Amino acid sequence: MSSNWLSLEAALQKALDATPIVTDKETVPLSQASGRIAANDIYAILSVPPWDNSAMDGYAVRTDEVKEDKPLSVQSTITAGMQENAELKSGSAIKIMTGAPIPLGADAVVMVENTRSTEAGVIVTQKPSLGENIRPKAGDIAPNQKLVAKGTRLAPQHLMLLASQGMADVVVIKKIKVGLVATGSELVQPGAALSQAQIYESNRIGVQALLSEYDVDIVDFGIVKDDKDALRNIFTKASDSVDIMVSSGGVSVGEADFVKEIIASLGFIDFWKVAIKPGKPFALGKINTTLFCGLPGNPVSAFVTAKLLVTPIIQKMQGQSDIRPPLAVPATLTTTVKRRPGRRDFQRATMFYDENFNLHVTPFRTQSSGVMTSITSANCLMVIDENSTGLEAGASVPVIPFTLAAPDKAPNLPKANYSTAEKDSE
Ligand SMILES: Nc1nc2c(c(=O)[nH]1)N[C@H]1C(S)=C(S)[C@@H](COP(=O)(O)OP(=O)(O)OC[C@H]3O[C@@H](n4cnc5c(N)ncnc54)[C@H](O)[C@@H]3O)O[C@H]1N2
Numbered sequence: 556m557s558s559n560w561l562s563l564e565a566a567l568q569k570a571l572d573a574t575p576i577v578t579d580k581e582t583v584p585l586s587q588a589s590g591r592i593a594a595n596d597i598y599a600i601l602s603v604p605p606w607d608n609s610a611m612d613g614y615a616v617r618t619d620e621v622k623e624d625k626p627l628s629v630q631s632t633i634t635a636g637m638q639e640n641a642e643l644k645s646g647s648a649i650k651i652m653t654g655a656p657i658p659l660g661a662d663a664v665v666m667v668e669n670t671r672s673t674e675a676g677v678i679v680t681q682k683p684s685l686g687e688n689i690r691p692k693a694g695d696i697a698p699n700q701k702l703v704a705k706g707t708r709l710a711p712q713h714l715m716l717l718a719s720q721g722m723a724d725v726v727v728i729k730k731i732k733v734g735l736v737a738t739g740s741e742l743v744q745p746g747a748a749l750s751q752a753q754i755y756e757s758n759r760i761g762v763q764a765l766l767s768e769y770d771v772d773i774v775d776f777g778i779v780k781d782d783k784d785a786l787r788n789i790f791t792k793a794s795d796s797v798d799i800m801v802s803s804g805g806v807s808v809g810e811a812d813f814v815k816e817i818i819a820s821l822g823f824i825d826f827w828k829v830a831i832k833p834g835k836p837f838a839l840g841k842i843n844t845t846l847f848c849g850l851p852g853n854p855v856s857a858f859v860t861a862k863l864l865v866t867p868i869i870q871k872m873q874g875q876s877d878i879r880p881p882l883a884v885p886a887t888l889t890t891t892v893k894r895r896p897g898r899r900d901f902q903r904a905t906m907f908y909d910e911n912f913n914l915h916v917t918p919f920r921t922q923s924s925g926v927m928t929s930i931t932s933a934n935c936l937m938v939i940d941e942n943s944t945g946l947e948a949g950a951s952v953p954v955i956p957f958t959l960a961a962p963d964k965a966p967n968l969p970k971a972n973y974s975t976a977e978k979d980s981e
């Protein structure tokens with residue numbers, strides 16, 4: 556590894572150390588809170604369940620009165636939502652539905668399937684144990700119990716929990732503003748006409764979609780030419796209006812790569828170059844007090860550095876308490892891979908299961924960071940250590956899946972045909 560390249564871990568640590576945490580709060584309805592960060596610890600107000608209630612449709616009984624072939628007279632029926640404080644009489648049973656409050660005196664509920672109805676009453680065919688099918692008051696949540704810790708990214712299940720407490724809204728960290736700009740005199744906005752030597756700009760849309768998963772406000776600064784004044788102008792504007800500015804392109808050593816120089820003149824470059832492939836020329840700095848991330852222009856490098864370096868920075872800035880690296884799982888390499896040591900490789904690859912649920916992985920045929928189909932054809936990144944000179948087929952290698960969906964041939968999953976693609980007509 557070249558001496559002026561940081562390892563991914565060192566780069567990430569430096570980046571997170573330089574990242575300020577936004578503390579401004581706002582109150583939003585639960586319907587808009589998914590993916591936002593809880594700004595406070597949230598405590599329970601109510602018991603859940605609010606009373607002892609039935610876990611089954613059946614009969615509330617006194618266990619000591621349940622005898623083989625002795626009918627219990629059915630006193631009444633209680634359904635969930637009924638406002639009645641019933642009391643179970645001796646020698647009786649009360650018909651009860653799931654969720655309804657347990658009548659006073661009852662100490663178990665028999666499932667309807669374990670009973671038989673007769674003219675004389677209900678006969679219990681399987682004696683319940685004490686407390687069977689009774690969900691006790693506060694068995695799930697007790698008042699003052701911490702429900703959600705400050706810094707939690709609110710997932711659907713957290714929102715259900717808060718709703719069960721009667722809460723209609725929640726205090727979250729204000730959305731952070733992320734500026735995006737693509738640099739390059741050759742770049743044209745998709746939809747416009749191309750002239751000679753021009754290509755369509757594709758990094759902003761990908762980075763925007765990736766970062767939008769973290770519920771940020773994107774401020775789009777468009778495309779800027781490789782021109783020092785134009786770059787200075789955009790970055791100065793950005794420092795007044797966003798929390799973090801993310802650019803792509805112009806961070807390597809070419810004649811028109813001015814981005815680092817301009818950032819250094821407006822603030823400073825904290826580090827440049829990370830020992831990863833793709834994505835080596837990633838730069839981190841500040842424009843006045845605004846954090847700056849310079850992604851390399853090659854589309855695959857921009858995608859991988861946004862995923863590996865920018866998304867943890869965003870999480871830290873939002874006050875997320877638990878920032879973790881992406882999930883990596885071991886897979887068996889199907890082919891021999893030769894490489895030059897120096898950078899940790901994040902090869903675009905396809906992982907798949909065999910009949911025994913073992914995961915295998917095949918790298919995409921080309922690993923050039925300009926080949927965008929290497930990411931669209933892949934379903935994971937295959938990680939090879941910086942010092943490795945290559946791996947033999949059969950070696951175990953970590954892979955980072957792009958999604959949590961099962962790859963091909965998952966043997967323990969239903970064999971239904973999930974594909975919605977139209978079948979060839981017969
Ligand atoms: N002599 C050296 N040359 C290069 C090195 C090096 O170490 N020494 N590093 C290479 C690596 S690795 C990368 S990655 C690239 C990154 O360079 P830049 O960040 O300066 O990117 P550009 O030169 O501006 O663009 C590279 C490539 O990507 C295309 N591009 C740029 N932006 C976009 C965009 N928004 N949408 C679509 N395509 C984009 C651009 O046209 C170029 O083809 O540098 C290597 N060079």
Ligand code: MOO
Pocket residue numbers: 831832833834835836851853855856923924925
């Ligand atoms: O880092 Mo570059 O991204 O190898 O092509």
